[in-house]
Amino acid sequence: MKTGQGLFIILMLAVLLGSCEKKEEPLLSPLSAGEISGERLWERISGESDYRRYRQWPGHEGRRPGQSPHGALHEVFANRTIYDALPVTGGQVPPGSILVKENYRVSGELDKLTVMVKVEAYSPETGDWFWAAFSPEGEVLAEGLPNSCLSC
Helix, strand or coil: CCCCHHHHHHHHHHHHHHHHHCCCCCCCCCCCCCCCCHHHHHHHHHHCCCCHHEEEEECCCCCECCCCCCCCEEEEEEEEHHHHCCCECECCCCCCCCCEEECCCCCCCEEEEEEEEEECCCCCCCEEEEEEEECCCCEEEEECCCHHHCCC
C-alpha cells in the first residue's frame, strides 16, 4: 500500500468515527404552562431534543428492575436542565427539567414511556410537575395530573 493510500484510509476512518459521536443535547427554553400538553411534550422529547441523547440518571444507569406502573424493567434519562442542577436539594429543580423513563416488559420489549417535566406555574400544589405517558410511537396515553402519578 502506498503512503498516500494509507493516509487516505486513516483520514476516512477518523471522519467516520467522528461522525458516530453522540451529539450533545441542545439546551432549550422551558415549556410554559400555556403551551404544555402531551402532544407538545412528545415534540420536545422526540424531535427538538431527542431524549435518547439525555444522560442517564446518576446511579441508575442502564436497564434496571422496575415496578408497577413502570414495567418489569426501565431506563431513566435526565435532560441537561435537571442534570446540570444536580445534586437536587429540597426537591427543587429548575423549570424545564425533564425525566423520561422507558418502561419495558419482562420480554425486554419497550412498552411505554413515562415523562415528568417541571413547568413553571403549571400546578403549584403538585410542585409544578406535568406528567405524561406515551406509547413507543408517541400516542398520548395519559397527560397532565394523572392519579397514578399523583399517588406516587
